[in-house]
Amino acid sequence: MRGRPALFTRYEADSAMLPTITQRVWLAIGLVAVIGAAVWLPRDWLILIATAFIAAIGVIGLNLVTGYAGQVSLGHAFFLGVGAYAGAAFGGEATEKLVGMGLDVIFWLPLAGLTAGFIGAAIAPIAVRLRGLYLAFLTLGLVFLGEHIFREWESVTGGPGIGRKPGVLRLAGWRFDLDGQIAGYSVTREQQIYWLTLLVLIIMAFAAKNIVRSRIGRAFAAVRDRDIAAEVMGIDLTRYKVLAFGVSSFYAGVAGGLLFTVTGFVNTNSFNLLLSFTYIAMVVIGGAASITGSIMGAAFLTLLPRIIDGAGGVLPFLEVGSTGLLSTSQLERIVFGALIIGFLIFEPLGLNGIWMRLRNYWKAWPFSY
Amino acid sequence: MTATMEQRSPAESTKLASLPARLRALADSRPGDIALREKEFGIWQETTYQEFWHEVQAAGMALWQLGVRPGDKVAIHSENRKAWVIADLAAQAIQAVSVGLYATNPTAEVAYLLQHSEAKVLIAEDQEQVDKALEVESLPDLEKIIYVEPRGVRAYTDARLMSWSAFMGAGESALADDPHRVNGLVDTIDPEETATLVYTSGTTGAPKGAMLSHRNLTWASESAEDLIAAGGLPKGQPQLLSYLPLCHVFGRLYDVCGALAMGSCVNFAESIETVVADLAEIQPTYFPAPPRIWEKMHALVNIRMSDASLLKKAMYKVFLNTGMKSADRLLATGSRGFVGGIVHQIGYLAVFRSLQRKLGMQRCKQATSGAAPIAPEVIKFFLAIGIPLYEGWGMTETTALGTGNLPGSARLGTIGTPVNGDVQIRLGDDGEILIKSPGIFKGYFKNPEATAETIDEDGWMHTGDIAEYDDEFLRIVDRKKDIIITAGGKNVSPSEIENKLKVSPFIKEAMVIGDRRKYLTALIGIELDTVSNWAQRKGITFTTYRDLSEKPEVIELIQKQVDTANEYFARVETVKKFALIPKELDHEEGELTATQKLKRKVLVDRFSDLIEQMY
Incomplete structure (x- = not known):
């Protein structure tokens, strides 16, 4: 009710994502700022941020299965790879050696997600029987299996060292991956990719937010907190674990399909264990079981190398040319490791935890609880 | 609304000679406004004025069918809820008399009240209250027990039992057959007849049933409007939180008399335990409370603030101090002054706004302490944090209204001045407050000796409170007998x-x-x-x-x-x-x-x- 934000006369209002006008206005301002930023951001930053958007989709997926449903997965790189190649096969150009159906992005992107999703759901029944460390090992195996398949299935992947182009960002003849003109204004390739990936992220994040606050999301949390107790309450473990892996893999597939459209090339050895770990790190640093945290974690770790690069000219011990203690890439790895350790020890709830604490400080004002 | 009250023609005001008549007028003039809200499964369910009046008529017909006739008593034994006010107004509408029982009344008191009041029908909230009534052995007058919550009662076999839904269903069909009976009864209400029996809680001896007439209630309704809204009218419809027991006049004054005067929306608290949460949701426009509630709120703020972090604590201290200073000025002159006002505004933005919201007082135009004496420090604290709390004084026997402090005319530690020109007050030889007003009750039910002791031959009511004058303000010394x-x-x-x-x-x-x-x-x-x-x-x-x-x-x-x-x-x-x-x-x-x-x-x-x- 107007002026009385906590007075609900309908369930729709009670469960609204943005119950107050203030929240809606702030969201609108934020959206306009993010969309408008593309106008003045330089090209390399646009690409970097677009990469962060895509990574965020993948991290949301991993967070659904690991953060919400509590099923540790080290196999996220495999599903990203499945998405990337399915996207390439459905949306790429055919050559004499390679499969390519040349579909529009509106078709191949969901198909990339679905392919990964089906494979995820197909593998899940095995995962249902395993827990914790054993499940981690099983999903680890997927990555090695995947690397092998990607190397050998040359008609789809192009084979090691050769690779192939990803799916083409084309919709009804319009190419998002080429500079163009919209209503008399020239728009660059990078701006278009930025907006397109932002749009996909918004849709996917909104969907995920709704999944986690629905019956499914609560079932996920119940399975995570104590699977036996969840089963006693009537939650079908198999069903929800399969669902968790399926949905998570769908998100990975979509992210994988988009990920290499930015660089324009997919290499078979991209989908290794390091990629899986990077995503796990994004979940941990962003905050497990949080959609906002997923986005923050993805943005933070994607932009980190760039920030460290920028530090190259400032910090005295960094290598300039061939002198100095450390190269920027060495520093990057050290910071990466230190961040994971630091977050696990000091802020297990991640960036989202910091945000929540900040918010609660103001929410409780002038009390402290 | 104030304007419409003033413009009311004499012919029209005779039509408003009872509370049900007032409800009917509101149902005509603002049928779509929300009259009542009751929380069910986490959602506030709304009843408009039109639906409210319709349900009152249906309940009236149902009572009539059960054989309730003018002058018969209808007892209501329940926490505050929609059924309470419907039953109350329905009984008054068919010229019967409503009697409220406290939900906390133990069986022995329930027995006394039902026997003494000669109630013919009892509206009992749930199994707990039904059990109390069934335990009483001799209730020759009681013919029907209507239970509102069926849980646990369904299997009971007592022939007197009937569910609220069956009761209302019977009323609906009776209303369809005979749509004008209730209207006719409301039109012929004699304002001097008893509308309700309010049993005093009885700190000494057995409870006494004060008979309040329709005129008492309508006078309270008219006076309440000016008094309750002394702090100003809100932009929209006034919101009230009904949590003070409706069987007590203090609660009745706001939630029935006041609400019907201003066309307010009455929100029923889920239970006494949830009042704090309900307050934060409803943010009532006017809020009456006994000192105990204010003391508790004061203690809560103190404890929570002592646990707060350093910055929060420091800011609170600074603005509480400035607030205390400007509160003195506010009491003395009716305004915080130019500088005090600005400082208070800053304090409001920095601390008090969110504090008030947490307490549920952010939209409160006027808060009242009554029913017992309150410590001046507590009032000053609330004034300092920007909640306009003033103390009033009244009794069951004066239909809750007597004297009051109002913004611009207040002094700490006093009970203020007579609420309006209708109230005359003088002090007896021993300092006892003697009062004469249209709100003075008819007498105690079946107790003419006590009535004679209270109202003397000249019509002055002896209140039993010893007071002294502090300029024009009255200061209560104590209860005479205490x-x-x-x-x-x-x-x-x-x-x-x-x-x-x-x-x-x-x-x-x-x-x-x-x-x-x-x-x-x-x-x-x-x-x-x-x-x-x-x-x-x-x-x-x-x-x-x-x-x-x-x-x-x-x-x-x-x-x-x-x-x-x-x-x-x-x-x-x-x-x-x-x-x-x-x-x-x-x-x-x-x-x-x-x-x-x-x-x-x-x-x-x-x-x-x-x-x-x-x-």
Whole structure:
């Protein structure tokens, strides 16, 4: 009710994502700022941020299965790879050696997600029987299996060292991956990719937010907190674990399909264990079981190398040319490791935890609880 | 709405000679406005004025079909809820008399009230209340028991039982057959007839049933409008939170009389435990509360602020201090002054806005303390944090209205001035307040001796409160019968001392003793929430209330509170010794009245050993 934000006369209002006008206005301002930023951001930053958007989709997926449903997965790189190649096969150009159906992005992107999703759901029944460390090992195996398949299935992947182009960002003849003109204004390739990936992220994040606050999301949390107790309450473990892996893999597939459209090339050895770990790190640093945290974690770790690069000219011990203690890439790895350790020890709830604490400080004002 | 009240023609006002008639007028003039809200499964379900009046008519017809005729009594034994006001107004509409029972009334009191009132129909809330009525053996007048909540009652076989939905269903079909009967009965209501019986809670002796007429209630309704809205009208419809027992006049004054005067929306609290949460949701426009609620809110803010982080604490302290200063000025002149106003605005934005929202008082235009005396410090605290709290005084026998402090005409520690020109007040020879107003009740039901003792031949009502004048403001000294005369012959007012003690967040109950004794002592009950919080922080372990009360550290803590309170009084008025009551006082066990007032005689008997130890 107007002026009385906590007075609900309908369930729709009670469960609204943005119950107050203030929240809606702030969201609108934020959206306009993010969309408008593309106008003045330089090209390399646009690409970097677009990469962060895509990574965020993948991290949301991993967070659904690991953060919400509590099923540790080290196999996220495999599903990203499945998405990337399915996207390439459905949306790429055919050559004499390679499969390519040349579909529009509106078709191949969901198909990339679905392919990964089906494979995820197909593998899940095995995962249902395993827990914790054993499940981690099983999903680890997927990555090695995947690397092998990607190397050998040359008609789809192009084979090691050769690779192939990803799916083409084309919709009804319009190419998002080429500079163009919209209503008399020239728009660059990078701006278009930025907006397109932002749009996909918004849709996917909104969907995920709704999944986690629905019956499914609560079932996920119940399975995570104590699977036996969840089963006693009537939650079908198999069903929800399969669902968790399926949905998570769908998100990975979509992210994988988009990920290499930015660089324009997919290499078979991209989908290794390091990629899986990077995503796990994004979940941990962003905050497990949080959609906002997923986005923050993805943005933070994607932009980190760039920030460290920028530090190259400032910090005295960094290598300039061939002198100095450390190269920027060495520093990057050290910071990466230190961040994971630091977050696990000091802020297990991640960036989202910091945000929540900040918010609660103001929410409780002038009390402290 | 004020304007429409003034413009009302005399012919029209005869049509408003009862509360049901007022409801009917509202249903005509603003049918779509929300009249009632009741929370069900987390959502506030709304009833418009049109639906409200329709349901009242249906319930009236249902009562009529059950054989209720003008003058018959309909008892309502329930917490505040929609069915309460519907049953109340339905009974009045068919010229019957409603009688409210407290949900906390134990079986013995229920038996007394049902027998004494000769109730023909009982509206009982749930199994608990139904059980109480069924336990009573001789109720020759009671013909029907309507239960509102069917849970647990379905299997009962008593022939008198009937469910609320069946009752309303019967009423609906009767209304369809005979749509004009209730209207006709409402038109022919005699304003001098009894509309409702309000049983006084009875700190001494058995409860007495005060007969309030339709004229009493409509006068209260008219006066309440000016009084309740003295702090200003809101932009939209006024919102009220109904949580004060409706069987008490204080609650009735706001939630029925006041609501029908202003066309307000009455929101029913889920239960007494959820009032704090409901307050934050409803953010009522006008909020009446007894001192106990204000004391508790004051204690809550103190405790929470002492746990707050440094910055928050510091800001709160700064603005509370400035607020206290401007509150003095506000009381003296009616305004905080230019500088004080600006500082208060800054404080409002920085601290008080969110504090008020947490307390549910952000949209409160006028808050009232009544039903018992309140400590001036508490009022000043609320004024300092920007909540316009003023004290009023009234009694069941005056239809809740007597005197009141109003913005611009207030003095701390007094009960203010007569609420309007209709009220005449003079002090008797012994300082007793004598009052004459259109709100004076008809008399006690079946008790002409008590009536004669209360209303003298000239129509003055003897209130039993001793007061003195402070300029034009009245200051209550104490209840006539409570005044202590010490062995030294000194007259002491215990309630003043007790209230000073209860300002401490650690003290819940205090009873000063000293009649015909050498010095004053006190029985003190600790506030479990705050004292246990204090004990936790001091690392004192305890198990029960009794155990906590007996800790030497706690006794020391209370001694400090007593010493602080003693500083305000002359030497003969200080509390020399005190004893902590080893249990929480309870209505069920007869130590408190339904309105949480001390039953002094019971306490003196029950804790005589504790008292004797102090002398």
